[in-house]
Amino acid sequence: MFQSIGEMIVLGWRTFAALPQTLRQRRKVAEQLFEIGNASLFMACLLSLFIGGVLALQSGPRLAERGISGLLGGLVGLSMAEELAPVMMSILIAGRIGSAMAAEIGSMRVYQEIDALRTMNIDPVHYLVLPRMVAITLGLPLLVVFSMLVGWTGGALVAVFNRDIGITAADYFSNLRMSVEGVDIFKGLFKSLVFGVMVGLVSCHQGLQTLGGPRGIGRSVTKAVVNSIVMILILDYCLTRFLLFLDR
Amino acid sequence: MTPPASNPSQGVTVDVVGVRKSFRGVEVLRGIDLHVKRGEVFVLMGPSGSGKTVLLRQIMGLDRPDAGEVRVEGVPVHDEGARDRVRMAMVFQSAALLNSLTVAENVGLYLSEHRRQPADVIARIVREKLDLVGLQGTEDKMPSELSGGMKKRVAIARALVMEPQLIVYDEPTSELDPLRSVTIGREILALNHRLGVTSVVVTHDRDLACGVANRIAFMAEGQVRFLGTPTELRASSDPLIREFLTIDFDENRRPLEIS
Numbered sequence: 001m002f003q004s005i006g007e008m009i010v011l012g013w014r015t016f017a018a019l020p021q022t023l024r025q026r027r028k029v030a031e032q033l034f035e036i037g038n039a040s041l042f043m044a045c046l047l048s049l050f051i052g053g054v055l056a057l058q059s060g061p062r063l064a065e066r067g068i069s070g071l072l073g074g075l076v077g078l079s080m081a082e083e084l085a086p087v088m089m090s091i092l093i094a095g096r097i098g099s100a101m102a103a104e105i106g107s108m109r110v111y112q113e114i115d116a117l118r119t120m121n122i123d124p125v126h127y128l129v130l131p132r133m134v135a136i137t138l139g140l141p142l143l144v145v146f147s148m149l150v151g152w153t154g155g156a157l158v159a160v161f162n163r164d165i166g167i168t169a170a171d172y173f174s175n176l177r178m179s180v181e182g183v184d185i186f187k188g189l190f191k192s193l194v195f196g197v198m199v200g201l202v203s204c205h206q207g208l209q210t211l212g213g214p215r216g217i218g219r220s221v222t223k224a225v226v227n228s229i230v231m232i233l234i235l236d237y238c239l240t241r242f243l244l245f246l247d248r
Numbered sequence: 249m250t251p252p253a254s255n256p257s258q259g260v261t262v263d264v265v266g267v268r269k270s271f272r273g274v275e276v277l278r279g280i281d282l283h284v285k286r287g288e289v290f291v292l293m294g295p296s297g298s299g300k301t302v303l304l305r306q307i308m309g310l311d312r313p314d315a316g317e318v319r320v321e322g323v324p325v326h327d328e329g330a331r332d333r334v335r336m337a338m339v340f341q342s343a344a345l346l347n348s349l350t351v352a353e354n355v356g357l358y359l360s361e362h363r364r365q366p367a368d369v370i371a372r373i374v375r376e377k378l379d380l381v382g383l384q385g386t387e388d389k390m391p392s393e394l395s396g397g398m399k400k401r402v403a404i405a406r407a408l409v410m411e412p413q414l415i416v417y418d419e420p421t422s423e424l425d426p427l428r429s430v431t432i433g434r435e436i437l438a439l440n441h442r443l444g445v446t447s448v449v450v451t452h453d454r455d456l457a458c459g460v461a462n463r464i465a466f467m468a469e470g471q472v473r474f475l476g477t478p479t480e481l482r483a484s485s486d487p488l489i490r491e492f493l494t495i496d497f498d499e500n501r502r503p504l505e506i507s
Contacts (some may be wrong), residue, residue: 024363104348108346111342111344111347112340112342112344113344113345113346113347115305115310115338115340115344116338116340116344116345116346117346118309118310119308119310119336119337119338120337120357120358120361120406120410121331121332121358121362122357122358122361122362127361
Protein backbone atom coordinates (compact mmCIF):
# COMPACT_ATOMS: atom_id res chain seq x y z
CA MET A 1 0.00 0.00 0.00
CA PHE A 2 2.79 2.44 0.94
CA GLN A 3 4.51 1.66 -2.36
CA SER A 4 1.30 2.56 -4.24
CA ILE A 5 0.97 5.82 -2.31
CA GLY A 6 4.60 6.66 -3.08
CA GLU A 7 4.09 5.87 -6.78
CA MET A 8 0.97 8.06 -6.87
CA ILE A 9 2.85 10.96 -5.26
CA VAL A 10 5.58 10.61 -7.91
CA LEU A 11 2.97 10.40 -10.69
CA GLY A 12 1.20 13.46 -9.27
CA TRP A 13 4.45 15.41 -9.15
CA ARG A 14 5.39 14.41 -12.72
CA THR A 15 1.94 15.46 -13.93
CA PHE A 16 2.20 18.76 -12.08
CA ALA A 17 5.64 19.37 -13.59
CA ALA A 18 4.15 18.63 -17.04
CA LEU A 19 1.41 21.28 -16.66
CA PRO A 20 3.17 23.75 -19.01
CA GLN A 21 2.60 21.12 -21.76
CA THR A 22 -1.18 21.41 -21.34
CA LEU A 23 -1.63 23.80 -24.25
CA ARG A 24 0.06 21.34 -26.61
CA GLN A 25 -2.33 18.62 -25.43
CA ARG A 26 -5.43 20.85 -25.64
CA ARG A 27 -7.13 18.64 -28.25
CA LYS A 28 -6.90 15.62 -25.99
CA VAL A 29 -8.06 17.70 -22.97
CA ALA A 30 -11.12 18.79 -24.98
CA GLU A 31 -11.83 15.17 -25.99
CA GLN A 32 -11.65 14.07 -22.36
CA LEU A 33 -13.84 16.96 -21.21
CA PHE A 34 -16.43 16.02 -23.83
CA GLU A 35 -16.23 12.43 -22.61
CA ILE A 36 -16.83 13.53 -19.00
CA GLY A 37 -19.81 15.71 -19.96
CA ASN A 38 -21.25 13.29 -22.48
CA ALA A 39 -20.97 10.24 -20.25
CA SER A 40 -22.06 11.83 -16.99
CA LEU A 41 -24.42 14.75 -17.55
CA PHE A 42 -27.67 12.78 -17.73
CA MET A 43 -26.74 10.58 -14.76
CA ALA A 44 -25.59 13.65 -12.80
CA CYS A 45 -28.92 15.33 -13.49
CA LEU A 46 -30.95 12.30 -12.41
CA LEU A 47 -28.84 11.66 -9.32
CA SER A 48 -28.89 15.29 -8.17
CA LEU A 49 -32.64 15.69 -8.71
CA PHE A 50 -33.37 12.70 -6.50
CA ILE A 51 -30.76 13.59 -3.84
CA GLY A 52 -32.27 17.08 -3.49
CA GLY A 53 -35.75 15.53 -3.48
CA VAL A 54 -35.01 12.93 -0.82
CA LEU A 55 -33.31 15.53 1.40
CA ALA A 56 -36.48 17.63 1.32
CA LEU A 57 -38.65 14.54 1.78
CA GLN A 58 -36.73 13.38 4.88
CA SER A 59 -36.29 16.70 6.63
CA GLY A 60 -39.27 18.76 5.39
CA PRO A 61 -42.08 17.07 7.37
CA ARG A 62 -39.96 17.06 10.57
CA LEU A 63 -39.28 20.78 10.18
CA ALA A 64 -42.96 21.36 9.45
CA GLU A 65 -43.94 19.51 12.67
CA ARG A 66 -41.83 22.01 14.59
CA GLY A 67 -43.17 24.93 12.57
CA ILE A 68 -39.85 25.76 10.92
CA SER A 69 -40.44 24.41 7.42
CA GLY A 70 -39.31 27.78 6.10
CA LEU A 71 -35.72 26.72 6.85
CA LEU A 72 -35.90 23.84 4.36
CA GLY A 73 -34.38 25.82 1.48
CA GLY A 74 -31.26 26.60 3.48
CA LEU A 75 -30.94 23.04 4.73
CA VAL A 76 -31.14 21.50 1.24
CA GLY A 77 -29.03 24.30 -0.23
CA LEU A 78 -26.17 23.96 2.23
CA SER A 79 -26.22 20.14 2.22
CA MET A 80 -26.06 20.05 -1.57
CA ALA A 81 -23.42 22.78 -1.91
CA GLU A 82 -20.98 21.73 0.79
CA GLU A 83 -21.37 17.98 0.92
CA LEU A 84 -23.64 16.00 -1.33
CA ALA A 85 -22.96 17.52 -4.74
CA PRO A 86 -19.15 17.27 -4.52
CA VAL A 87 -19.15 13.81 -2.91
CA MET A 88 -21.86 12.22 -5.05
CA MET A 89 -20.55 13.69 -8.31
CA SER A 90 -17.03 12.53 -7.47
CA ILE A 91 -18.30 9.01 -6.79
CA LEU A 92 -20.24 9.11 -10.08
CA ILE A 93 -17.15 10.29 -11.95
CA ALA A 94 -15.01 7.63 -10.27
CA GLY A 95 -17.46 4.99 -11.51
CA ARG A 96 -17.94 6.30 -15.03
CA ILE A 97 -14.76 8.15 -15.97
CA GLY A 98 -12.17 6.76 -13.53
CA SER A 99 -13.03 3.22 -14.57
CA ALA A 100 -12.78 4.14 -18.27
CA MET A 101 -9.40 5.81 -17.69
CA ALA A 102 -8.03 2.77 -15.85
CA ALA A 103 -9.38 0.42 -18.54
CA GLU A 104 -8.04 2.46 -21.47
CA ILE A 105 -4.57 3.06 -20.01
CA GLY A 106 -4.49 -0.51 -18.67
CA SER A 107 -5.23 -2.04 -22.06
CA MET A 108 -2.63 0.26 -23.66
CA ARG A 109 -0.12 -1.04 -21.15
CA VAL A 110 -1.05 -4.70 -21.64
CA TYR A 111 -0.98 -4.43 -25.45
CA GLN A 112 2.41 -2.64 -25.40
CA GLU A 113 1.06 0.66 -26.73
CA ILE A 114 2.71 2.48 -23.82
CA ASP A 115 6.01 0.75 -24.62
CA ALA A 116 5.57 1.93 -28.21
CA LEU A 117 5.14 5.52 -26.96
CA ARG A 118 8.32 5.21 -24.92
CA THR A 119 10.27 3.94 -27.92
CA MET A 120 9.12 7.07 -29.77
CA ASN A 121 10.47 9.18 -26.89
CA ILE A 122 6.90 10.24 -26.01
CA ASP A 123 6.38 10.46 -22.26
CA PRO A 124 3.19 8.53 -21.32
CA VAL A 125 2.63 11.02 -18.48
CA HIS A 126 2.51 13.91 -20.97
CA TYR A 127 0.53 12.02 -23.59
CA LEU A 128 -1.94 10.03 -21.47
CA VAL A 129 -2.03 11.20 -17.85
CA LEU A 130 -1.80 14.99 -18.21
CA PRO A 131 -4.86 15.51 -20.49
CA ARG A 132 -6.98 13.20 -18.35
CA MET A 133 -5.93 14.86 -15.09
CA VAL A 134 -6.54 18.36 -16.44
CA ALA A 135 -9.93 17.37 -17.89
CA ILE A 136 -11.18 15.67 -14.74
CA THR A 137 -9.94 18.53 -12.53
CA LEU A 138 -11.78 21.08 -14.68
CA GLY A 139 -14.80 18.93 -15.49
CA LEU A 140 -15.74 17.75 -12.01
CA PRO A 141 -16.26 21.25 -10.48
CA LEU A 142 -18.39 22.18 -13.53
CA LEU A 143 -20.47 19.08 -13.00
CA VAL A 144 -20.79 19.95 -9.30
CA VAL A 145 -22.18 23.43 -10.12
CA PHE A 146 -24.74 21.76 -12.33
CA SER A 147 -25.51 19.19 -9.63
CA MET A 148 -26.09 21.92 -7.01
CA LEU A 149 -28.58 23.72 -9.24
CA VAL A 150 -30.50 20.56 -10.13
CA GLY A 151 -30.40 19.32 -6.51
CA TRP A 152 -31.84 22.57 -5.24
CA THR A 153 -34.58 22.30 -7.87
CA GLY A 154 -35.32 18.72 -6.79
CA GLY A 155 -35.70 19.89 -3.19
CA ALA A 156 -37.99 22.72 -4.29
CA LEU A 157 -40.25 20.35 -6.26
CA VAL A 158 -40.74 18.11 -3.21
CA ALA A 159 -41.19 21.09 -0.87
CA VAL A 160 -43.92 22.55 -3.07
CA PHE A 161 -45.81 19.37 -3.99
CA ASN A 162 -45.54 17.43 -0.71
CA ARG A 163 -48.58 18.20 1.45
CA ASP A 164 -46.70 17.50 4.70
CA ILE A 165 -44.26 20.30 3.96
CA GLY A 166 -46.43 22.80 2.15
CA ILE A 167 -44.20 25.79 1.48
CA THR A 168 -44.05 27.87 -1.68
CA ALA A 169 -41.18 27.86 -4.13
CA ALA A 170 -40.62 31.55 -3.32
CA ASP A 171 -40.22 30.79 0.42
CA TYR A 172 -37.91 27.86 -0.35
CA PHE A 173 -35.60 29.84 -2.64
CA SER A 174 -35.71 32.93 -0.43
CA ASN A 175 -34.43 30.90 2.53
CA LEU A 176 -31.89 29.16 0.26
CA ARG A 177 -30.55 32.53 -0.95
CA MET A 178 -30.29 33.78 2.64
CA SER A 179 -28.48 30.67 3.92
CA VAL A 180 -26.14 29.71 1.09
CA GLU A 181 -23.32 32.17 0.60
CA GLY A 182 -20.68 32.28 -2.11
CA VAL A 183 -18.13 30.85 0.29
CA ASP A 184 -20.29 27.74 0.81
CA ILE A 185 -20.37 27.11 -2.93
CA PHE A 186 -16.62 27.74 -3.07
CA LYS A 187 -16.08 25.11 -0.35
CA GLY A 188 -17.97 22.54 -2.42
CA LEU A 189 -16.02 23.43 -5.55
CA PHE A 190 -12.72 23.26 -3.65
CA LYS A 191 -13.62 19.79 -2.40
CA SER A 192 -14.58 18.63 -5.89
CA LEU A 193 -11.30 19.96 -7.28
CA VAL A 194 -9.33 17.89 -4.76
CA PHE A 195 -11.54 14.84 -5.40
CA GLY A 196 -11.04 15.26 -9.15
CA VAL A 197 -7.25 15.23 -8.77
CA MET A 198 -7.52 12.16 -6.55
CA VAL A 199 -9.83 10.19 -8.88
CA GLY A 200 -7.62 11.02 -11.89
CA LEU A 201 -4.45 10.10 -10.05
CA VAL A 202 -5.78 6.80 -8.65
CA SER A 203 -7.30 5.78 -12.00
CA CYS A 204 -4.27 6.67 -14.14
CA HIS A 205 -1.93 5.03 -11.63
CA GLN A 206 -3.95 1.82 -11.64
CA GLY A 207 -4.00 1.85 -15.45
CA LEU A 208 -0.23 2.29 -15.67
CA GLN A 209 0.34 -0.52 -13.15
CA THR A 210 -1.79 -3.04 -15.06
CA LEU A 211 -0.16 -6.43 -15.62
CA GLY A 212 -1.37 -9.54 -17.39
CA GLY A 213 -4.19 -9.78 -19.89
CA PRO A 214 -7.90 -8.95 -19.74
CA ARG A 215 -8.12 -10.22 -16.16
CA GLY A 216 -5.42 -7.71 -15.16
CA ILE A 217 -7.37 -4.90 -16.83
CA GLY A 218 -10.53 -5.92 -14.94
CA ARG A 219 -8.60 -5.98 -11.67
CA SER A 220 -7.21 -2.49 -12.34
CA VAL A 221 -10.65 -1.08 -13.11
CA THR A 222 -12.12 -2.52 -9.90
CA LYS A 223 -9.21 -1.22 -7.83
CA ALA A 224 -9.42 2.21 -9.46
CA VAL A 225 -13.12 2.61 -8.61
CA VAL A 226 -12.97 1.14 -5.09
CA ASN A 227 -9.78 3.00 -4.11
CA SER A 228 -11.15 6.26 -5.55
CA ILE A 229 -14.38 6.00 -3.53
CA VAL A 230 -12.51 5.13 -0.33
CA MET A 231 -10.12 8.05 -0.90
CA ILE A 232 -13.02 10.44 -1.63
CA LEU A 233 -14.73 9.59 1.65
CA ILE A 234 -11.53 9.80 3.73
CA LEU A 235 -10.52 13.07 2.05
CA ASP A 236 -14.03 14.44 2.53
CA TYR A 237 -13.70 14.10 6.29
CA CYS A 238 -10.21 15.66 6.31
CA LEU A 239 -11.26 18.56 4.05
CA THR A 240 -14.42 19.22 6.08
CA ARG A 241 -12.32 19.41 9.26
CA PHE A 242 -9.89 21.72 7.51
CA LEU A 243 -12.63 24.01 6.21
CA LEU A 244 -14.36 24.10 9.61
CA PHE A 245 -11.03 25.03 11.16
CA LEU A 246 -10.69 27.92 8.66
CA ASP A 247 -14.24 29.07 9.55
CA ARG A 248 -13.31 29.68 13.19
CA MET B 249 17.87 -12.35 -49.75
CA THR B 250 21.48 -11.21 -49.64
CA PRO B 251 23.00 -10.16 -46.31
CA PRO B 252 24.10 -6.55 -46.47
CA ALA B 253 27.56 -5.15 -46.70
CA SER B 254 27.70 -2.94 -43.60
CA ASN B 255 26.94 0.67 -44.42
CA PRO B 256 28.41 2.85 -41.67
CA SER B 257 26.71 6.12 -42.65
CA GLN B 258 23.91 6.31 -40.06
CA GLY B 259 23.93 3.30 -37.76
CA VAL B 260 25.11 3.14 -34.17
CA THR B 261 26.99 0.59 -32.10
CA VAL B 262 25.28 -1.40 -29.35
CA ASP B 263 27.18 -2.84 -26.39
CA VAL B 264 25.52 -5.26 -24.02
CA VAL B 265 27.76 -5.71 -20.99
CA GLY B 266 27.11 -8.40 -18.38
CA VAL B 267 23.32 -8.02 -18.50
CA ARG B 268 21.34 -10.10 -16.02
CA LYS B 269 17.59 -10.09 -15.50
CA SER B 270 15.32 -12.14 -13.25
CA PHE B 271 11.57 -12.33 -12.91
CA ARG B 272 10.19 -13.66 -9.61
CA GLY B 273 13.44 -15.42 -8.79
CA VAL B 274 13.83 -17.03 -12.22
CA GLU B 275 16.96 -15.81 -14.00
CA VAL B 276 15.99 -15.14 -17.62
CA LEU B 277 19.24 -13.46 -18.73
CA ARG B 278 22.41 -14.89 -17.20
CA GLY B 279 25.13 -12.42 -18.00
CA ILE B 280 24.88 -11.45 -21.68
CA ASP B 281 27.85 -9.78 -23.40
CA LEU B 282 27.40 -8.68 -27.03
CA HIS B 283 28.78 -6.05 -29.36
CA VAL B 284 26.69 -5.01 -32.38
CA LYS B 285 28.67 -3.13 -35.01
CA ARG B 286 27.58 0.09 -36.67
CA GLY B 287 25.29 -0.61 -39.66
CA GLU B 288 25.09 -4.34 -38.95
CA VAL B 289 22.04 -6.61 -39.21
CA PHE B 290 22.35 -8.63 -36.02
CA VAL B 291 19.97 -11.49 -35.38
CA LEU B 292 19.09 -12.93 -31.98
CA MET B 293 17.87 -16.45 -32.53
CA GLY B 294 16.89 -19.30 -30.28
CA PRO B 295 14.06 -21.40 -28.96
CA SER B 296 11.03 -19.87 -27.26
CA GLY B 297 11.75 -18.79 -23.69
CA SER B 298 15.48 -18.36 -24.25
CA GLY B 299 15.35 -14.66 -23.28
CA LYS B 300 15.54 -13.02 -26.72
CA THR B 301 12.66 -10.58 -26.27
CA VAL B 302 13.71 -9.78 -22.69
CA LEU B 303 17.17 -8.88 -24.02
CA LEU B 304 15.59 -6.76 -26.74
CA ARG B 305 13.65 -4.81 -24.11
CA GLN B 306 16.89 -4.14 -22.22
CA ILE B 307 18.51 -2.90 -25.44
CA MET B 308 15.61 -0.51 -26.06
CA GLY B 309 15.70 0.68 -22.44
CA LEU B 310 12.13 -0.49 -21.81
CA ASP B 311 13.28 -2.53 -18.80
CA ARG B 312 16.23 -2.06 -16.48
CA PRO B 313 18.64 -4.97 -16.09
CA ASP B 314 19.30 -6.28 -12.56
CA ALA B 315 23.01 -6.11 -13.34
CA GLY B 316 25.10 -4.94 -16.27
CA GLU B 317 24.47 -2.20 -18.77
CA VAL B 318 23.44 -1.54 -22.36
CA ARG B 319 25.24 1.24 -24.23
CA VAL B 320 24.13 2.61 -27.58
CA GLU B 321 26.89 4.51 -29.36
CA GLY B 322 28.67 4.55 -26.00
CA VAL B 323 25.72 6.17 -24.17
CA PRO B 324 24.05 4.11 -21.42
CA VAL B 325 20.53 3.56 -22.73
CA HIS B 326 18.93 4.47 -19.38
CA ASP B 327 20.74 7.79 -19.13
CA GLU B 328 18.59 10.91 -19.06
CA GLY B 329 18.38 12.23 -22.61
CA ALA B 330 19.90 9.11 -24.23
CA ARG B 331 16.95 9.01 -26.61
CA ASP B 332 17.48 12.63 -27.55
CA ARG B 333 21.00 11.77 -28.68
CA VAL B 334 20.29 8.48 -30.45
CA ARG B 335 17.14 7.77 -32.48
CA MET B 336 15.93 4.26 -31.73
CA ALA B 337 12.81 2.58 -33.07
CA MET B 338 11.20 -0.74 -32.36
CA VAL B 339 8.82 -2.91 -34.35
CA PHE B 340 6.88 -4.93 -31.79
CA GLN B 341 5.77 -8.51 -32.28
CA SER B 342 2.17 -7.38 -31.81
CA ALA B 343 2.83 -4.21 -33.89
CA ALA B 344 1.60 -2.20 -30.83
CA LEU B 345 -0.26 0.36 -32.92
CA LEU B 346 -2.35 2.81 -30.90
CA ASN B 347 -5.82 1.43 -31.44
CA SER B 348 -7.59 4.75 -30.91
CA LEU B 349 -5.64 6.42 -33.75
CA THR B 350 -5.91 5.98 -37.52
CA VAL B 351 -3.06 4.50 -39.55
CA ALA B 352 -1.89 7.99 -40.59
CA GLU B 353 -2.02 9.29 -37.01
CA ASN B 354 -0.05 6.25 -35.83
CA VAL B 355 2.64 6.67 -38.47
CA GLY B 356 2.90 10.44 -37.95
CA LEU B 357 2.72 10.31 -34.15
CA TYR B 358 6.44 10.81 -33.54
CA LEU B 359 6.56 13.89 -35.78
CA SER B 360 3.34 15.45 -34.48
CA GLU B 361 4.16 14.91 -30.80
CA HIS B 362 7.68 16.29 -31.15
CA ARG B 363 6.51 19.14 -33.39
CA ARG B 364 9.14 18.24 -35.94
CA GLN B 365 7.14 19.33 -39.02
CA PRO B 366 3.97 21.24 -39.96
CA ALA B 367 0.82 19.16 -40.46
CA ASP B 368 0.92 19.15 -44.30
CA VAL B 369 4.56 18.02 -44.33
CA ILE B 370 3.76 15.28 -41.80
CA ALA B 371 0.89 14.09 -44.05
CA ARG B 372 3.28 13.91 -47.03
CA ILE B 373 5.93 12.01 -45.05
CA VAL B 374 3.28 9.59 -43.77
CA ARG B 375 2.10 8.94 -47.35
CA GLU B 376 5.69 8.34 -48.48
CA LYS B 377 6.41 5.87 -45.68
CA LEU B 378 3.16 4.01 -46.25
CA ASP B 379 3.97 3.80 -49.97
CA LEU B 380 7.33 2.38 -49.04
CA VAL B 381 5.75 -0.54 -47.17
CA GLY B 382 3.06 -1.03 -49.83
CA LEU B 383 0.15 0.38 -47.84
CA GLN B 384 -0.84 3.42 -49.88
CA GLY B 385 -4.46 4.47 -49.37
CA THR B 386 -4.80 3.07 -45.85
CA GLU B 387 -4.25 6.41 -44.08
CA ASP B 388 -7.79 6.70 -42.72
CA LYS B 389 -8.24 3.08 -41.67
CA MET B 390 -8.23 2.10 -38.00
CA PRO B 391 -5.79 -0.61 -36.82
CA SER B 392 -8.74 -2.93 -36.15
CA GLU B 393 -9.49 -2.92 -39.90
CA LEU B 394 -6.02 -4.24 -40.82
CA SER B 395 -4.68 -7.80 -41.06
CA GLY B 396 -1.73 -8.90 -38.89
CA GLY B 397 0.72 -8.42 -41.75
CA MET B 398 -0.60 -4.96 -42.59
CA LYS B 399 -0.32 -3.91 -38.93
CA LYS B 400 3.29 -5.02 -38.92
CA ARG B 401 4.04 -2.99 -42.03
CA VAL B 402 2.35 0.06 -40.48
CA ALA B 403 4.60 -0.47 -37.45
CA ILE B 404 7.63 -0.50 -39.78
CA ALA B 405 6.39 2.71 -41.45
CA ARG B 406 5.98 4.27 -37.99
CA ALA B 407 9.56 3.28 -37.14
CA LEU B 408 10.87 4.70 -40.44
CA VAL B 409 9.33 8.11 -39.79
CA MET B 410 11.79 8.52 -36.92
CA GLU B 411 14.73 8.07 -39.34
CA PRO B 412 16.22 5.74 -36.73
CA GLN B 413 19.88 4.99 -36.23
CA LEU B 414 18.96 1.74 -34.49
CA ILE B 415 15.91 -0.29 -35.36
CA VAL B 416 14.95 -3.44 -33.48
CA TYR B 417 12.42 -5.97 -34.69
CA ASP B 418 10.69 -8.43 -32.37
CA GLU B 419 9.59 -11.49 -34.34
CA PRO B 420 8.86 -9.47 -37.48
CA THR B 421 7.56 -12.45 -39.45
CA SER B 422 5.38 -14.14 -36.84
CA GLU B 423 1.75 -14.43 -38.01
CA LEU B 424 2.84 -13.80 -41.61
CA ASP B 425 2.57 -16.12 -44.60
CA PRO B 426 5.84 -17.10 -46.37
CA LEU B 427 5.38 -14.49 -49.11
CA ARG B 428 4.89 -11.67 -46.62
CA SER B 429 7.78 -12.99 -44.50
CA VAL B 430 10.14 -12.67 -47.46
CA THR B 431 8.76 -9.17 -48.19
CA ILE B 432 9.47 -8.11 -44.59
CA GLY B 433 12.95 -9.65 -44.76
CA ARG B 434 13.66 -7.74 -47.95
CA GLU B 435 12.36 -4.57 -46.30
CA ILE B 436 14.79 -5.03 -43.40
CA LEU B 437 17.65 -5.41 -45.86
CA ALA B 438 16.50 -2.52 -48.04
CA LEU B 439 16.45 -0.22 -45.01
CA ASN B 440 19.86 -1.36 -44.03
CA HIS B 441 21.26 -0.74 -47.52
CA ARG B 442 19.45 2.56 -48.02
CA LEU B 443 19.95 4.18 -44.61
CA GLY B 444 22.81 2.21 -43.11
CA VAL B 445 20.83 1.71 -39.87
CA THR B 446 21.91 -0.82 -37.30
CA SER B 447 19.25 -3.53 -37.08
CA VAL B 448 18.72 -6.04 -34.29
CA VAL B 449 16.23 -8.75 -35.22
CA VAL B 450 14.75 -11.25 -32.79
CA THR B 451 13.37 -14.27 -34.56
CA HIS B 452 13.13 -18.03 -34.52
CA ASP B 453 12.43 -18.03 -38.25
CA ARG B 454 15.45 -19.92 -39.61
CA ASP B 455 15.09 -18.64 -43.17
CA LEU B 456 14.77 -15.02 -42.12
CA ALA B 457 17.71 -15.22 -39.71
CA CYS B 458 20.10 -16.75 -42.24
CA GLY B 459 18.74 -14.56 -45.05
CA VAL B 460 19.24 -11.15 -43.46
CA ALA B 461 21.95 -11.45 -40.83
CA ASN B 462 25.52 -10.26 -40.90
CA ARG B 463 25.93 -12.14 -37.62
CA ILE B 464 23.68 -14.34 -35.51
CA ALA B 465 23.70 -14.85 -31.74
CA PHE B 466 22.03 -18.13 -30.79
CA MET B 467 20.53 -17.91 -27.33
CA ALA B 468 19.50 -20.74 -25.01
CA GLU B 469 18.56 -20.63 -21.34
CA GLY B 470 19.44 -16.96 -20.95
CA GLN B 471 22.95 -17.21 -22.39
CA VAL B 472 24.59 -16.70 -25.78
CA ARG B 473 25.45 -20.18 -26.93
CA PHE B 474 26.87 -19.25 -30.32
CA LEU B 475 27.94 -16.06 -32.06
CA GLY B 476 28.98 -15.95 -35.70
CA THR B 477 27.96 -15.57 -39.32
CA PRO B 478 25.06 -17.55 -40.84
CA THR B 479 27.60 -19.82 -42.58
CA GLU B 480 29.37 -20.51 -39.28
CA LEU B 481 26.00 -21.18 -37.62
CA ARG B 482 25.07 -23.75 -40.26
CA ALA B 483 28.44 -25.45 -39.74
CA SER B 484 28.06 -25.56 -35.94
CA SER B 485 28.35 -28.98 -34.32
CA ASP B 486 26.35 -27.94 -31.22
CA PRO B 487 23.56 -30.55 -30.99
CA LEU B 488 20.91 -28.01 -29.91
CA ILE B 489 21.75 -25.65 -32.78
CA ARG B 490 21.84 -28.54 -35.26
CA GLU B 491 18.46 -29.75 -34.07
CA PHE B 492 17.05 -26.20 -34.15
CA LEU B 493 18.23 -25.66 -37.73
CA THR B 494 17.35 -29.06 -39.19
CA ILE B 495 14.35 -30.42 -37.27
CA ASP B 496 11.43 -31.38 -39.49
CA PHE B 497 8.34 -33.59 -39.43
CA ASP B 498 8.88 -37.36 -39.46
CA GLU B 499 9.02 -38.40 -43.13
CA ASN B 500 7.62 -41.86 -42.29
CA ARG B 501 4.55 -40.50 -40.53
CA ARG B 502 1.83 -39.20 -42.79
CA PRO B 503 -1.75 -38.24 -41.88
CA LEU B 504 -4.24 -41.10 -41.73
CA GLU B 505 -5.87 -41.90 -45.04
CA ILE B 506 -9.44 -40.68 -45.00
CA SER B 507 -11.80 -42.63 -47.19
